[in-house]
Amino acid sequence: MKRKHLKFEEKKLLLKYHFESDIDLDKLSSEFETSKSNIYNWLRKIDYNYDNVNRLKVNKSLKERTSRIKSELSDEIKAEILELIKKHPLMGPLKIKQYFFRHNQLLDSHEFSLIQ
Secondary structure (H helix, E strand, O other), X not given: OOOOOOOHHHHHHHHHXXXXXXXXXXXXXXXXXXXXXXXXXXXXXOOOOHHHHHHHOOXXXXXXXXXXXXXXXXXXXXXXXXXXXXXXXXXXXXXXXXXXXXXXXXXXXXXXXXXX
C-alpha cells in the first residue's frame, strides 16, 4: 500500500470518524492510506480531543516565509538545493546552509541568511 500525505481536511475527516463512530485505527489507516503511527501522532497533537483539531493546520507564516525565500534565491542555488534534497531527503535547512558554506561559498551574506 502506497502511503500519501493527507491534507488538513482529510486528517480532520479521519479523526471525526474515529471519535464519532469508534472505527478501528487499522481500518481508518488503510482507508485513508496512512500509517497508524501518523494517526497516533495527530491524536497526541490534539490531546485526544477533537475540539483541538485545528492544531493540525500548517502554520501559514511558515508557508509564506518559505515562498518568499524561494523567490529571493538565485536559480543556480535553487537548483542545487533541489538536487541536495533529492539525494538527501532528510537534509534540513541547517545542513543545507552548512553544505553551501563548506563546499561552494556561493551564498552572499543576504542569501545565506534567507536559508535559515
